[in-house]
Amino acid sequence: MRRQVVLFLLVLFISYVLGQVSYSIPEEMTKGSVVGNIAHDLGLDLNRLKSGKARVYTGAGVEYIGLNIERGVLLVQERIDREALCGETTPCALHFQLILENPMELFRVTVEITDINDNTPSFTNAEKRFEISESAVVGSKFVLEKAIDSDIGMNGLQKYTLTPTDNFLLKLENQADGNKKVEMVLQKPLDREKQEYISLLLTAIDGGEPQMSGTMQIFVNVLDVNDNAPTFAKPLYRAKILENSPKGTSITTVSASDKDIGSNGELSYLISPSKRLLYELFRIDSKSGEITLNGEIDYEKANIYQIDIEVVDSGGLSDSTKVIVDVIDINDNNPHINIVSKSESILEDSPPNTVIAMLSINDPDSENNGKVECNIDENIPFQNTNYIKWILYFSYRGRFGQRDRFSI
Incomplete structure (x- = not known):
């Protein structure tokens, strides 16, 4: 301060x-x-x-x-x-x-x-692709990218819609930082023989007058047999780091497991691209889950960072966790x-x-x-x-x- x-x-x-x-x-x-x-x-x-x-x-x-x-x-x-x-x-x-x-x-x-209301809700990526097994069980969740809206209050991001709703429904979950985790949930079994590709549209809408919105296209490639989603060991990780720490400093390591074996149990970690600044400041090893510093942090500019981490298996099933990084002030x-x-x-x-x-x-x-x-x-x-x-x-x-x- x-x-x-x-x-x-x-x-x-x-x-x-x-x-x-x-x-x-x-x-x-x-x-x-x-x-x-x-x-x-x-x-x-x-x-x-x-x-x-x-x-x-x-x-x-x-x-x-x-x-x-x-x-x-x-x-x-x-x-x-x-x-x-x-x-x-x-x-x-x-x-x-x-x-x-x-x-x-x-x-x-x-x-x-x-x-x-001078900012439109937008997604970092114009599209998101999933490869989902036709054996995925009803209730399986797939993490979607959150939209970015720099406005606040009613002018900020208010809701999402997902269309069509034949196979998937949209699920929003409140998080500690006031944002929402955005997921699509399988509500009807997939049948690769009937439909190999599915196209959906995710829309983010603000509450300004007039309302403004942004969209992301979602493509689903229906595959065979991956019936267990990866799961993080903890829903929330906390870590501390001194301001002015050098690039490459290790912050923490997240860990997830998958009951599947073989290629369906191979996991890949990534930082959610919903906030460009976090994507530039931090880096995660896709295999080990170790998060390291990739830029310069200054306590006087920001004393806390909240990073959304995703884990995806080779069949497209995914889970997410949050890492809260407290920046320690030095003189x-x-x-x-x-x-x-x-x-x-x-x-x-x-x-x-x-x-x-x-x-x-x-x-x-x-x-x-x-x-x-x-x-x-x-x-x-x-x-x-x-x-x-x-x-x-x-x-x-x-x-x-x-x-x-x-x-x-």
Whole structure:
């Protein structure tokens, strides 16, 4: 979790925040669209905005929202894609500050980005092929690929349909991560002499207005005699891995068994292609079931991965399991110090609590690795009676004690 601390350096070193305001806008608004009248909502006069050189401060991030100082309103100035900005995280919000000078003031602003139905459910593969024995028993299950829809809530994926339903029915099973396991279940025995090939259509439908859908074609080649499906030893596996682990690091090994013998008992493991990112980050040995790291993982980007694993025997029968991989944070980020605003000089008779500088300190690491301790040197040197030089020491309280030092 990213931590950010905004400091106000006062003569007595105390916080000074005047207020905050929140707005909610849909994603993909056109540039120049009005977010809200911040001057009115904060009770500020337009002349105060101008005299105080009002500005938006977002730190090092993209400035999606800008300030029109003449009108006192916030405007969209960069395209906002909720899926690119927040992924599956909800709620999705932008956090920034409105800064004024003479006197120095700060207001916190939050803009929630709501979802619109701008993504169509889609499958990674256009088709799926099965080879199923005509002796497969009624009730045999066959794992299907899950569709991908980047939208959330009602705009996200809502249901599936499978047609025709002569031999197979669709079965959906809720999983721990809120998604659904998608399977087709044999409801009528197959007869290779009557029908050697079967074609079905799997459709994924979202709940937006209007509804959007995507399809995958399923082809079944009816074979002979494979009457036992493979079964995983566990329905759920858990593993841990340090962030920044090198490519090839072993994560865990899944295991399945099949009561059939010979070629019908030969098993092959694969990672479900329903999420492209997982398909790129992890690799599984098709024979041993060992899962290894195939890319770079960063705790600050994602602290948990849920991988769907399939096992298929040579007759086309299959089973699935889920592997949950927890990423362990290491102290691999230094704290950073940025100047929000500062005064070039102060009057010698300035009263206590006069704001002379505002600093922003952040550390992307989490928990104790992300805690920042800020210290000020008590032995303040005076170069003359009208000039005070402040020196701040910022020390990181983490595993390796990274530090950043800054002076004004």
